[in-house]
Amino acid sequence: MKQPEPTQTVLEQIAERIVAFDLSAITSQALILSRIAIIDTLGVTLAGAIEPCTTNLLRTPGVASAPGVCTIFGTAQKTSALDAAFINGTASHALDYDDFSQPMGGHQSAPLVAPLMALAEERGASGLQLLQSYVVGIETEIRLARAVNFYHYDKGWHPTATLGVFGAAAASGHLLGLNAKKQAIALAIAASFASGIKANFGTMVKPLHVGQCARNGLLAALMADAGYDANPEALEHHQGFFNAFNGKGNYDASLIFENWANPLEVLSPSMGLKQFACCGSTHPAVTMALQLRQQETFSPQDITKVDILPHRRRLPHTNNPDPQTPLAAKFSVQYAVARALVDGAVRLDDFEGEAHFDSNVRAIMAKTTANPHPDMPDDSPDQFGAEVIVALKDGRTLSRRINSLVGRGGDYPLTSDELWEKFNDCAKRVLPTSEIPALFAKLEKLEQIKNIRELTPLLAKFSKAA
Numbered sequence: 184m185k186q187p188e189p190t191q192t193v194l195e196q197i198a199e200r201i202v203a204f205d206l207s208a209i210t211s212q213a214l215i216l217s218r219i220a221i222i223d224t225l226g227v228t229l230a231g232a233i234e235p236c237t238t239n240l241l242r243t244p245g246v247a248s249a250p251g252v253c254t255i256f257g258t259a260q261k262t263s264a265l266d267a268a269f270i271n272g273t274a275s276h277a278l279d280y281d282d283f284s285q286p287m288g289g290h291q292s293a294p295l296v297a298p299l300m301a302l303a304e305e306r307g308a309s310g311l312q313l314l315q316s317y318v319v320g321i322e323t324e325i326r327l328a329r330a331v332n333f334y335h336y337d338k339g340w341h342p343t344a345t346l347g348v349f350g351a352a353a354a355s356g357h358l359l360g361l362n363a364k365k366q367a368i369a370l371a372i373a374a375s376f377a378s379g380i381k382a383n384f385g386t387m388v389k390p391l392h393v394g395q396c397a398r399n400g401l402l403a404a405l406m407a408d409a410g411y412d413a414n415p416e417a418l419e420h421h422q423g424f425f426n427a428f429n430g431k432g433n434y435d436a437s438l439i440f441e442n443w444a445n446p447l448e449v450l451s452p453s454m455g456l457k458q459f460a461c462c463g464s465t466h467p468a469v470t471m472a473l474q475l476r477q478q479e480t481f482s483p484q485d486i487t488k489v490d491i492l493p494h495r496r497r498l499p500h501t502n503n504p505d506p507q508t509p510l511a512a513k514f515s516v517q518y519a520v521a522r523a524l525v526d527g528a529v530r531l532d533d534f535e536g537e538a539h540f541d542s543n544v545r546a547i548m549a550k551t552t553a554n555p556h557p558d559m560p561d562d563s564p565d566q567f568g569a570e571v572i573v574a575l576k577d578g579r580t581l582s583r584r585i586n587s588l589v590g591r592g593g594d595y596p597l598t599s600d601e602l603w604e605k606f607n608d609c610a611k612r613v614l615p616t617s618e619i620p621a622l623f624a625k626l627e628k629l630e631q632i633k634n635i636r637e638l639t640p641l642l643a644k645f646s647k648a649a
Contacts, residue, residue: 219602231280302358487550
């Protein structure tokens with residue numbers, strides 16, 4: 184790729200890299216990890232289709248009223264690409280069960296998958312084209328994150344939305360085949376669309392942020408393609424994104440271009456899928472509890488004591504020995520570990536209804552303690568580590584420890600069986616169980632699909648309520 188001109192703006196340099204993206208450098212492993220992420224995102228989108236933030240949005244006058252060929256997942260409705268991106272994007276984050284990225288300080292796939300699926304369905308794009316554009320979107324949004332975080336996050340912005348809108352614009356522009364000039368304009372438009380504040384965490388507006396950025400990123404690309412103009416200095420201008428959102432001296436634009444796509448961000452071990460529908464800080468301990476349950480011979484009735492020893496930073500928001508609501512159960516490491524030890528699995532419906540009052544699980548919770556690990560100090564690199572120790576009636580003491588587990592990705596991706604278990608658990612909320620295996624098999628060969636319209640009908644049925 185030719186070197187950028189010295190007079191190029193930051194967005195022009197990003198746009199040039201997007202347009203010149205070496206698709207041959209997207210290795211088979213990068214495609215596999217991207218496919219896993221897209222499958223995972225579609226699964227949690229189906230699960231989120233019946234959540235109030237999604238159903239209330241669909242009931243809002245004017246939403247999804249535009250005609251179009253794009254599927255609203257988990258329903259029989261069709262609408263425009265923009266409205267499909269809006270609604271499916273919201274559904275994808277409804278349960279906070281979508282994948283996440285440490286450097287982004289947020290969820291990287293949800294802003295991309297909804298607009299890409301809508302645009303691919305509208306234009307008849309292939310699965311491989313969708314995967315390639317996803318890789319470009321990930322590279323763009325996480326590179327921007329490296330320039331502004333974590334000051335950006337700490338200031339109160341919701342990076343999934345404020346940075347995801349750039350990823351959505353980049354991915355959509357790539358799928359549209361925008362030239363460098365139009366791609367830079369799309370990103371400049373996205374800079375004015377960037378929004379999302381953490382004050383609305385804990386409400387329906389948090390997932391709405393994702394739907395809005397998915398829609399707006401796609402809209403920015405479509406507007407640029409239609410001839411709209413915008414300021415290519417929209418990032419570094421003294422009243423641009425960097426200075427308005429972060430402030431002078433609180434960003435480093437050079438980090439965007441440092442080793443761009445080398446290696447690809449989709450290969451980073453700091454990106455991970457959420458294997459369980461609970462707070463990510465509980466996942467290291469839950470994973471160790473599952474290993475014990477699956478690899479050792481004992482029953483829950485044999486347990487006399489459970490010690491959970493995560494890094495200290497994982498405890499303040501998860502040390503809840505007596506959760507009284509489903510939401511509180513998601514933030515109880517005692518509940519999540521006990522559920523893993525009792526059932527040998529942790530599923531979506533374990534955090535719904537009255538599941539957290541299960542007497543068998545409560546019996547284990549009564550024998551459980553949670554304390555900071557003595558060998559994982561504050562300055563330890565193992566801040567996502569945990570150890571679980573189980574004492575048994577026969578005198579055995581069993582333990583498992585992991586030093587770092589930031590979701591499941593990079594060099595520790597979900598296996599096909601694990602991905603199926605999560606996808607099926609999510610999809611069965613809205614789709615007939617008999618049809619989910621065919622959908623999953625199709626998704627596992629995403630790069631072979633010639634036209635995404637072969638796939639979307641399998642995401643559209645909503646017969647659960649019938």
